[in-house]
Amino acid sequence: MSSHSLFGPLDPAVDAGWEQAPGRKGFLTDTSVCIGCKACEVACKEWNAIPSDLGDGITGESYDNTSALGANTWRHVAFVEQSTPPAPAAPPAVDLGMPTLRAPDADAKPEFRWLMSSDVCKHCTHAACLDVCPTGSLFRTEFGTVVVQDDICNGCGYCVPACPYGVIERRAEAPGDKTKNAGIAQKCTLCYDRISDGDLPACAKACPTESIMFGDVDELRERGQQRVAELQEQGVTGARMYGDDPHDGVGGTGAMFLLLDEPEVYGMPPDPVVTTRDLPRMWKRAGLAAAGLAAGAALSLLGGS
Amino acid sequence: MSNADCIVIQGSNMAECHPVGFQWVMEAKRKGARIIHIDPRFTRTSAVADQHVALRAGSDIVFLGGIIRYILEQEKYFREYVVAYTNAATLVRDDFRDTDELDGLFSGYDPETGTYDPASWAYKGVEEYAAAGNARKPSADQSAHTDRAAGDTHGAAGAVGHGHSQTTRDETLQDPRCVLQVLKRHFARYTPEMVEQVCGVSPQDFLSVCEAVTANSGRDLTTAWVYSVGWTQHAVGVQYIRSAAIIQLLLGNMGRPGGGIMALRGHASIQGSTDIPTLFNILPGYLPMPSVDDHPDMTAYLKTVTSDTQKGYWTHAGAYTASLLKSWWGKTATSDNDYCFSYLPKISGDHGTYNTVTRMLDDQVEGYFIMGENPAVGSAHGRMQRLGMSHLKWLVVRDFQLIESATWWKDGPEVRSGELKTEDIDTEVFFLPAASHVEKDGTFTQTQRMLQWHHKAVDPPQDARSELHFMWHLGNKIRARLAESTDDRDRPLLDLTWDYGQDGTDEPSADKVLREINGWQVKPDGTPGPLLSSYTQMKDDGSTAGGCWIYTGVYADGVNQSARRKPGSQQSWVAPEWGWAWPSNRRILYNRASADPQGRPWSERKAYVWWDEEAGSWTGHDVPDFPADRAPDFRPEPGTAGPEGIAGDDPFIMQSDGKGWLFAPTGLLDGPLPAHYEPQESPIRNPLYSQQSNPTRQVLKRKDNLSNPSADAPGAQDFPYVFTTYRLTEHHTAGGMSRWLPYLSELQPQFFCEVSPALAAERGLVNGDWATIVTARSAVEARVLVTDRIRPLTVNGRTVHQVGLPYHWGQGGKGAVVEGDSANDLIGLTLDPNVHIQEAKAATCDIRPGRRPADHQVRGMVEDYISRAGITVETGNTLHEKGDQS
Amino acid sequence: MVPEAEFTSYYGRPVVKESPWQADIPAYLFTGGLAGASSLLAAGAGATGRSTLARNSRVGALAAIGASTFFLIHDLGKPSRFLNMMRVFRPTSPMSMGTWLLAAYGPLTGLAAAHEIVGALPVGTRKVLPSVFTRALQATGRPAGWGAALVGPAVATYTAVLIGDTATPTWHDASGQLPFVFAGSAATAAGGLGMLTTPVPQSGPARRMAVGGVIAEQLAQAWMTRSMGLSVQTLHEDRAGTLLRLATVLSTAGGIGVVLAGAVSRKPRGATGAQLLSAVSGTALMAASACTRFGIFHAGQASARDPRYTVVPQRERVDAGHPVRSDRTPPGGG
Numbered sequence A: 001m002s003s004h005s006l007f008g009p010l011d012p013a014v015d016a017g018w019e020q021a022p023g024r025k026g027f028l029t030d031t032s033v034c035i036g037c038k039a040c041e042v043a044c045k046e047w048n049a050i051p052s053d054l055g056d057g058i059t060g061e062s063y064d065n066t067s068a069l070g071a072n073t074w075r076h077v078a079f080v081e082q083s084t085p086p087a088p089a090a091p092p093a094v095d096l097g098m099p100t101l102r103a104p105d106a107d108a109k110p111e112f113r114w115l116m117s118s119d120v121c122k123h124c125t126h127a128a129c130l131d132v133c134p135t136g137s138l139f140r141t142e143f144g145t146v147v148v149q150d151d152i153c154n155g156c157g158y159c160v161p162a163c164p165y166g167v168i169e170r171r172a173e174a175p176g177d178k179t180k181n182a183g184i185a186q187k188c189t190l191c192y193d194r195i196s197d198g199d200l201p202a203c204a205k206a207c208p209t210e211s212i213m214f215g216d217v218d219e220l221r222e223r224g225q226q227r228v229a230e231l232q233e234q235g236v237t238g239a240r241m242y243g244d245d246p247h248d249g250v251g252g253t254g255a256m257f258l259l260l261d262e263p264e265v266y267g268m269p270p271d272p273v274v275t276t277r278d279l280p281r282m283w284k285r286a287g288l289a290a291a292g293l294a295a296g297a298a299l300s301l302l303g304g305s
Numbered sequence B: 001m002s003n004a005d006c007i008v009i010q011g012s013n014m015a016e017c018h019p020v021g022f023q024w025v026m027e028a029k030r031k032g033a034r035i036i037h038i039d040p041r042f043t044r045t046s047a048v049a050d051q052h053v054a055l056r057a058g059s060d061i062v063f064l065g066g067i068i069r070y071i072l073e074q075e076k077y078f079r080e081y082v083v084a085y086t087n088a089a090t091l092v093r094d095d096f097r098d099t100d101e102l103d104g105l106f107s108g109y110d111p112e113t114g115t116y117d118p119a120s121w122a123y124k125g126v127e128e129y130a131a132a133g134n135a136r137k138p139s140a141d142q143s144a145h146t147d148r149a150a151g152d153t154h155g156a157a158g159a160v161g162h163g164h165s166q167t168t169r170d171e172t173l174q175d176p177r178c179v180l181q182v183l184k185r186h187f188a189r190y191t192p193e194m195v196e197q198v199c200g201v202s203p204q205d206f207l208s209v210c211e212a213v214t215a216n217s218g219r220d221l222t223t224a225w226v227y228s229v230g231w232t233q234h235a236v237g238v239q240y241i242r243s244a245a246i247i248q249l250l251l252g253n254m255g256r257p258g259g260g261i262m263a264l265r266g267h268a269s270i271q272g273s274t275d276i277p278t279l280f281n282i283l284p285g286y287l288p289m290p291s292v293d294d295h296p297d298m299t300a301y302l303k304t305v306t307s308d309t310q311k312g313y314w315t316h317a318g319a320y321t322a323s324l325l326k327s328w329w330g331k332t333a334t335s336d337n338d339y340c341f342s343y344l345p346k347i348s349g350d351h352g353t354y355n356t357v358t359r360m361l362d363d364q365v366e367g368y369f370i371m372g373e374n375p376a377v378g379s380a381h382g383r384m385q386r387l388g389m390s391h392l393k394w395l396v397v398r399d400f401q402l403i404e405s406a407t408w409w410k411d412g413p414e415v416r417s418g419e420l421k422t423e424d425i426d427t428e429v430f431f432l433p434a435a436s437h438v439e440k441d442g443t444f445t446q447t448q449r450m451l452q453w454h455h456k457a458v459d460p461p462q463d464a465r466s467e468l469h470f471m472w473h474l475g476n477k478i479r480a481r482l483a484e485s486t487d488d489r490d491r492p493l494l495d496l497t498w499d500y501g502q503d504g505t506d507e508p509s510a511d512k513v514l515r516e517i518n519g520w521q522v523k524p525d526g527t528p529g530p531l532l533s534s535y536t537q538m539k540d541d542g543s544t545a546g547g548c549w550i551y552t553g554v555y556a557d558g559v560n561q562s563a564r565r566k567p568g569s570q571q572s573w574v575a576p577e578w579g580w581a582w583p584s585n586r587r588i589l590y591n592r593a594s595a596d597p598q599g600r601p602w603s604e605r606k607a608y609v610w611w612d613e614e615a616g617s618w619t620g621h622d623v624p625d626f627p628a629d630r631a632p633d634f635r636p637e638p639g640t641a642g643p644e645g646i647a648g649d650d651p652f653i654m655q656s657d658g659k660g661w662l663f664a665p666t667g668l669l670d671g672p673l674p675a676h677y678e679p680q681e682s683p684i685r686n687p688l689y690s691q692q693s694n695p696t697r698q699v700l701k702r703k704d705n706l707s708n709p710s711a712d713a714p715g716a717q718d719f720p721y722v723f724t725t726y727r728l729t730e731h732h733t734a735g736g737m738s739r740w741l742p743y744l745s746e747l748q749p750q751f752f753c754e755v756s757p758a759l760a761a762e763r764g765l766v767n768g769d770w771a772t773i774v775t776a777r778s779a780v781e782a783r784v785l786v787t788d789r790i791r792p793l794t795v796n797g798r799t800v801h802q803v804g805l806p807y808h809w810g811q812g813g814k815g816a817v818v819e820g821d822s823a824n825d826l827i828g829l830t831l832d833p834n835v836h837i838q839e840a841k842a843a844t845c846d847i848r849p850g851r852r853p854a855d856h857q858v859r860g861m862v863e864d865y866i867s868r869a870g871i872t873v874e875t876g877n878t879l880h881e882k883g884d885q886s
Numbered sequence C: 001m002v003p004e005a006e007f008t009s010y011y012g013r014p015v016v017k018e019s020p021w022q023a024d025i026p027a028y029l030f031t032g033g034l035a036g037a038s039s040l041l042a043a044g045a046g047a048t049g050r051s052t053l054a055r056n057s058r059v060g061a062l063a064a065i066g067a068s069t070f071f072l073i074h075d076l077g078k079p080s081r082f083l084n085m086m087r088v089f090r091p092t093s094p095m096s097m098g099t100w101l102l103a104a105y106g107p108l109t110g111l112a113a114a115h116e117i118v119g120a121l122p123v124g125t126r127k128v129l130p131s132v133f134t135r136a137l138q139a140t141g142r143p144a145g146w147g148a149a150l151v152g153p154a155v156a157t158y159t160a161v162l163i164g165d166t167a168t169p170t171w172h173d174a175s176g177q178l179p180f181v182f183a184g185s186a187a188t189a190a191g192g193l194g195m196l197t198t199p200v201p202q203s204g205p206a207r208r209m210a211v212g213g214v215i216a217e218q219l220a221q222a223w224m225t226r227s228m229g230l231s232v233q234t235l236h237e238d239r240a241g242t243l244l245r246l247a248t249v250l251s252t253a254g255g256i257g258v259v260l261a262g263a264v265s266r267k268p269r270g271a272t273g274a275q276l277l278s279a280v281s282g283t284a285l286m287a288a289s290a291c292t293r294f295g296i297f298h299a300g301q302a303s304a305r306d307p308r309y310t311v312v313p314q315r316e317r318v319d320a321g322h323p324v325r326s327d328r329t330p331p332g333g334g
């Protein structure tokens, strides 16, 4: 299957018509050094003045009381308690050409793990949210990132089910409340305002362990793959990259992750696909169906009364 | 830390409580270091560690003692380092008797007072020690167990080591009286089996830690040990840290890069608040606070601070004290009047926070300032704290928020329950809003003794003012009122140097304060001269002034060194030009030990400070913590005291013998060596000795401070579980700085308890539902978090369940986003004798499903437990248990 | 029943987000179909001289598309910004395309219906209207009707793409067949409306359209459910299951009613009975169509809420060594 512009590798900023794109920027979130401090969550809320969301007490789901990415949570730290031994080695995301892995040393093997991972909008190469947005509110920046323009979004909510990662969400609007951007789709902007000024995104800046790395996507991809190799060598067989493959269902992501287990363990889809990959076929089918309907209508004229 | 090859974090949840500092642990891990976390719970620190070892709260001395035994038995100690730099070879007095002979006691114990006479712990040949009257005997009329502290007498440098410049040593380490042999005998019973029995740690896990730390120590490698309040908040807390000190000295990890013991301090400038103390028993720079009984004048005082027969810089205590007094009383302080020594307040016993609370309850305290603290929630035994305050005439609270300590009189738990009636409380409460650190200039002193200047960024809102502002104006007002006074007792206030004002604002100058702390030459006319650059310039003749000798140099060359912010990338890896560390900007203390006795680095990899033969001076990456020109082979005339007495191979220059102390001949009230004692409340009998708990612990026998029965005592079965308290990243201590913030509150909205699935099954606790936790002090309710992160342990042949409780919530307070019951209401007051810290990390409790009874019925529930368990004031409070097996 | 699939999730929390859409959107799916197919029917009826059917269908189409527009705007989080849809023309956004379709279709339908309405007014009343207006209507009404008929089928089926072009498992999995289901459902609804509003003697095409619609819809649904995979479960469960079963019942009943109505009408004095039957079955058929749309809507929402429908198929692809990739043809084409 040949790649059309709805699918396959490409430079999204250039594809979107930026003539002097400064190079694609994104994240590598290395969950192997995340300490679950949630500084990223708070820094993001502070910087972007996101409404707080008290909920109704603790969830009982480990230390996670914000539960998921959403309109009021643009960075979300997942906490996974695993009492079973780590999943068997995943095939390395890239062939590392490594000799046999060093067997993890027996007494170091954790019989219990507590995985933490800071999730964020993936800033997909092929961003379904952006593709389906009927107002152009969602747009591709010169950094190749995907940003909502609050003053253009009409809250149609289409981007919400379109996103294969469940990231973007329409901010709830209670009658009478004056919440900022109520009724508007909200998600990480990759701190468009900050990176435009040459600053680090707020979350990356706050991260004490450099779990969140910001930079050039190509460079981060390489760094991540190297780190996976390192970890594998240290016996962390579950280490893998997520989102680093330009040939994957969304053309690779601007926000990549180094995970220690299958993506779904962290609440991420194992093989996400940009919905618009299938859009040409859908349009064809809809055309056929429309023609069928017309033909049927014509047929129905045949006959009496 | 990032240079360590192995990092043991024990008694600290570093990732959660010190996330920014933790980046260096992660950095070390990236470079291949092994990270070990030893903690009752599996925490966010454990999550990124290579190994987590779960142990029973309150059992660390056995674990550490086990490591010491392993090191000694397996001869894994760094012999050259140990012989040269520690007191391993020093002989101890013949009449010293150890716990293995006395079933858990050291020689010198007085069962009447529950105190030790430490005379027999001294080095051999220091027989005159006792005669010097160093250890203050508790006065007869005071309750023996409530009124002492090591620091009351000794200051922080430990104590005077009379004659310690001259010790008897056996460098073959064979003499049965040498410290190393004493150690061997002392720790012989701390076997892996004992570790398993007491801590609930398997021999494999234990041995793998032993192997990791010994394999990662030596010439080429260093191991760092990290602790925090998981170690300190025990009735034997100080000895936990002593145990780690012994390990690190034996392994040669002190004074070297990637080694050492990191005491992670708490609040942003908590280190600063001990250097320039908010503690009752020390003066700035760890000079002891003078006492009524023993210190009629400066000469008598200095005699107990230092001696002219000890080595090192403490012998200059006179210069530090005189300079301090000069900085406080300026021109009035002269050699003729002892530099106003008589102006210093004198202590008469324990004036620590907990003792003060009991005195409040006894109507002996009239007024109380609470500045930057929230005792109604943060201090142990919240009920006593709040009830104590209700006995005050006045209370001043300075805080950002209307915290529980400011509102207990109208919405605290006792008011809610009807026990206190607002209209009956006579306490006048003043609340004064405080400026935060971004709203004022000043310094923070962090864990590594580093001062960092912070500039005011914004004006404080509305009436909020800085601490300096409050103190300075309060001082001015009081002085104005007393201006006409002729009463002698007002002289200290009226003669005080109090000149911190600056033009154009009523805000005093923090910079002036820092200059005063740094110190200056005093001009002949008594006015300030040039700023000092080092404490070595201080004199005891009134020609220098300085508010805290260890901070001298922060204004070296007239420059505020603490305000330096040169990025790490633009300087050496030690980064000496970021902020300023006391003393003298040294980043690692006792760093002479990073070189071998001949002054060469132990290895290329760990080179830090070394002797430059050609230049005839010490040099290296850091400021050498040693007399700069003292050659490694220098040997003083026997008996030379003071800095001149420091031999070329005496790296521990503040110690009276220049050596690292494996055995502490003086300075501690509960023994020269760590011995394991069970916490005040424990599920088991002490398997090591008949002595169950620290025989010198400070117990507060009161009807309002009951203890749960321990081990096999009747009633112990009513409180079958161990609980510990701790912090979460999402909140800060008593909550004044987090529960009022929506972004933090939403991350951990409710008080919860962490329990294992096994305990949940045993007690019918359901994840997400409520549970009630009960002790002899109170009953609190918390949401249940069932988690595999808490594991039941097998201790002494039975299963011990532990309950984890974060202590950030409180009831009352105005405007808090979230509130909840307070874990501290569960905790009773039993204190470490040395530092009066509460045992908040290990106690026993019961836990049951469901919410607690309504406010007015809670006490009834607690009373039921108390009578069912047969608890009295005596329960758990016997200091000396006589052996029944002897 | 497909056996419970073993899968891993994060505390059972959804992986994708369900759409924030409320009843407006399924109602919109229904009215869009109703309008589009009605325009077709109207054009045919007009061309074959069934003027009442033509008129009723045109007016019905206008009402339906009016409702559509209301629903669409009502659903917006910021209705005041409806016009922001007109900022862009974006073929990758079915909603954008739909907006433009509506922009074209709405006025055409409006003109065509206005023409009919004005034509049906008593002459006296008609006189009151400005003659420019009536003359303009005269000239445009008919072509507008044809135009609406041309755009109508697209209006009826694009909504399948609208919901199919999402990560909502049921909708996306169904997207290959959904246009046909929607086309059938649209025919059913428009036929039903014709039957309800138009005397039996003129509503033959409506009846045939309705029956054709029912048959097409059932066939398409059968095809759809066979090719959907795991998410098909959502069509059978809970609210969606109830609605879709109800749709089947109603369309079967409606279909039988149609046939009966035809038969009865040929009986002497069967006219009234036939009319009644026709109206009832027409209503049932419209209701069936609405139930289908609501059913599929809710099935999709349910599939988004339950992570299994996202995770399991994706995990199976990965485990089978066939993750979706742009440099590899997926097995079985796609």
Ligand SMILES: Nc1nc2c(c(=O)[nH]1)N[C@H]1C(S)=C(S)[C@@H](COP(=O)(O)OP(=O)(O)OC[C@H]3O[C@@H](n4cnc5c(=O)[nH]c(N)nc54)[C@H](O)[C@@H]3O)O[C@H]1N2
Binding pocket: B010, B011, B012, B013, B014, B016, B017, B018, B038, B039, B040, B041, B043, B056, B057, B058, B059, B060, B227, B228, B229, B230, B231, B264, B265, B266, B267, B724, B725, B726, B727, B728, B729, B730, B731, B732, B733, B734, B841, B842
């Ligand atoms: N986010 C955040 N950071 C903070 C604070 C805060 O409130 N919130 N507070 C600051 C302050 S004031 C301080 S003092 C520091 C304290 O820092 P820490 O000492 O790290 O904090 P804690 O959580 O009180 O206790 C540490 C660990 O000790 C464990 N523990 C309990 N009993 C024992 C025991 O007997 N043995 C061993 N080995 N471990 C035990 C507990 O399970 C806990 O994981 O943190 C500072 N940093």
Ligand SMILES: Nc1nc2c(c(=O)[nH]1)N[C@H]1C(S)=C(S)[C@@H](COP(=O)(O)OP(=O)(O)OC[C@H]3O[C@@H](n4cnc5c(=O)[nH]c(N)nc54)[C@H](O)[C@@H]3O)O[C@H]1N2
Binding pocket: B229, B233, B266, B267, B371, B372, B373, B374, B375, B377, B378, B379, B380, B398, B399, B400, B401, B403, B434, B435, B436, B437, B467, B725, B726, B727, B732, B733, B734, B735, B736, B737, B807, B823, B824, B827, B840
């Ligand atoms: N059970 C249990 N209890 C414990 C502990 C434990 O581990 N377990 N840990 C203990 C430890 S280590 C500590 S440090 C204590 C902490 O206990 P506290 O010190 O009582 O509690 P905090 O909430 O830190 O109180 C500090 C207050 O200072 C205010 N504040 C901050 N900056 C300023 C300022 O510049 N000026 C003024 N005036 N106010 C300011 C804040 O708003 C806050 O209310 O808790 C102790 N209690």
Ligand code: SF4
Binding pocket: A121, A122, A123, A124, A126, A127, A128, A129, A130, A146, A162, A163, A164, A165, A166, A167, A168, A187
């Ligand atoms: S992750 Fe979702 S919201 Fe983010 S760019 Fe991709 S499709 Fe859009």
Ligand code: SF4
Binding pocket: A129, A132, A133, A134, A135, A136, A137, A138, A148, A152, A153, A154, A155, A156, A157, A158, A159, A160, A170, A184, A185
């Ligand atoms: S909700 Fe806003 S951002 Fe999302 S698709 Fe609609 S207009 Fe675009």
Ligand code: SF4
Binding pocket: A043, A044, A045, A047, A048, A074, A075, A120, A187, A188, A189, A190, A191, A192, A201, A202, A203, A204
């Ligand atoms: S990049 Fe900015 S907007 Fe995105 S998660 Fe980080 S802080 Fe939030």
Ligand code: SF4
Binding pocket: A033, A034, A035, A036, A037, A038, A039, A040, A041, A077, A116, A117, A118, A206, A207, A208, A209, A210, A211, A212
């Ligand atoms: S700030 Fe960094 S370490 Fe902390 S939770 Fe976020 S990603 Fe993890």
Ligand code: SF4
Binding pocket: B017, B018, B019, B020, B021, B268
């Ligand atoms: S809260 Fe402050 S002191 Fe504590 S880790 Fe963060 S930056 Fe450091």
Ligand SMILES: [Mo]
Binding pocket: B229, B265, B266, B267, B270
């Ligand atoms: Mo602390």
